[in-house]
Amino acid sequence: MELGGDGGEAQGTGGMVLPLLYSAVAAALGGAVLRLLLRQELEPGGVLALRLLLPLLSQPLCSVAMPGYPGLCLFSLACLLAYSRLPVSQLLPVQGKAILITGCDSGFGHALAKYLDKLGFTVFAGVLYLNGPGAEDLKMCASARLTVLQLDVTSSEQIAGTFEHVKAQLKNRGLWGIVNNAGVLECVADAELLPMNIFKHCMEVNFLGAVELTKIFLPLLRQAKGRLVNITSLAGVTPLLGFAAYSASKAALNMFSNVLRYELAIWGVKVAIIQPGSFRTGIFGNSDQWSNQHNKLMQYLSPDVRKDYGESYISSCIDKCAKYNDKSSDDLQIVLDDISLALMAKNPKRLYSPGPAAFFLPFIHHYVPTCIFEYVMISLFGSGPNQPDGVKEKGSHQ
Template sequence: MHLHRIPVNQNHNSQGKKNATMWFWLLVLVGFYFLFRWYWYRQILQNLTDKYVLITGCDTGFGNQLARQLDGRGLRVLAACLTQRGMEQLKEATTQRLQTIILDVTDTESVTAAANWVKQQVGDRGLWGLVNNAGISLPLAPNEWLMKDDFLKILNVNLLGLIDVTLSLLPLIRKAKGRIVNASSMAGRISYTGGGSYCISKYGVEAFSDSLRRELCSFGVKVCIIEPGTFKTFMTDPKHNEESFQKIWNRLPAEAKESYGQGFYIKYFKVIRNLEVMRNPKLTLVTDCMEHALTAVHPLTRYSTGWVAKLIYVPFSYLPTALADFLMSLM
């Protein structure tokens, strides 16, 4: 009886062809996925000129840039500013379509008045978009250096004010089956040393946004979260951060100063100054994401923007806690 032996090279060639075919179809599927995602991402709503959008914190920074940007696109922007000066400067830089109002998100009476004003502006259309952009970052310092009022100062603006504004406008947003865009931060993904209540407030924004998104899904309302890295705005100005940090250090009890030491104080000061290198001046990276969340047919749930966010904070947030702690301590 003679056995027919298949050459080893023939088996090897056959396996090689199978592997090549498998990789070919895998690349096709990956290419199709990215092509579909690109097409899905680029679909923009029609009749944008009929849509009203309220933006908080329009005096400077992202809010100011977004208000001008959306006004240029033809949307009906309702810009809420904290100061009269901020309101006047924004009016000078935009068309007559844009309407402004003074709003202090920490004052419930101011929020209620703004909600009534918005209702008069939008009429039966409802409010298409709400961008909760207003926020502050100071005081920043190690938790032990802060007092309860320091925590409240930031929480009242970044979290409780955001919640108050959102709840007051929800009926109008539900009516329009619109969008809620909440400005969070990379500090809402991973806390850093000396973040004080800023990190706490942004974690709260993330939690509130997640629960709100799930609650309002059946009403056709979409909730999006913006997570910027470090950008060149008033909030990240090293000069103001240094002044705030200096005041907190000066009021510390002698025991606390001795425990932390002058070395810690100097090192923390260097970190604040090094922020200047990391501050991205291109604010449109963030406002383009906000605009997409408002105008896209299929907005994303989260937008992480800037190289600091994409290369540091997002990857760190997925690492084991011990490793993330170690890497953050190096920074």
């Protein structure tokens, strides 16, 4: 009797567990397919629907024909087979395609130049410092397909010179892709503390430089019916404390990209935005640069503003660069993968947002109540307990 009772209990437990396991396998297949759809790596249509419908319809057949775990194994195998046979979006061939990348001294640009070179692209890597460590590393490590070029995107002469060089090298082939990556942050501080030259420099490099280079190279891009890929930032769609100059320039580049997407569609040119978040690229600078930034801020501030904010608060703003740099991820591969998809996918997405922060912060900005968003922003990007001296004095009087 005891043995019979144990067996009945085990059978009942199995009867409860098996439906959950069947559901888990089906959910896993659905989640994997949804991820591919969101990344536009699947060809939607009847073939996709049929290949998903068949394994799902096989669930009752498997459970009846082979009761218990053998049926579950058969159903899992059917789902795995269906997944392996999904109609994946075609990636275009790499051979014969040339890409121009700006800002290859470090960060995304430097890593991307190496990555695309390994994939077989012809790469024109623009650098600010032709004899700098980043440029020298590319010359040593890359293949003969990669050419390092002096390219300051704020210099009309260098942009024009680069165009003539690239055009001559391509020999009427057309340019397949432009990756506008060059960018500067300069300093993280309240907008009132930032001198106007920082606002101007961010706009010149992050926006106007990309615009001028794009306009000059568009004839070659149209000839190849290629891709324009602009590297923006989550700061361009989410108001981050201390990033006023940088955010404004990236927001401008976002809108420029969105308008060009429609204007260039008739020419067969596709435009994609890469909107990364929280990656360690060197844009936050180093200790020497932070000290220099502090001195510049103090130099340009009026006596009244310097007094109202105070030395302690201004120093805390500069310290944020080190904090953000330390918290950023140094694994850039997810960004490189998205850029390569924007360049190679038959139907690239309008927007790629690599990194958790690139999704989370814009989401709460658009969809949660303003008071909650403000609390999150002040908690993440505020100065903590440190406040401007003027605010402390008013608080003490109250």
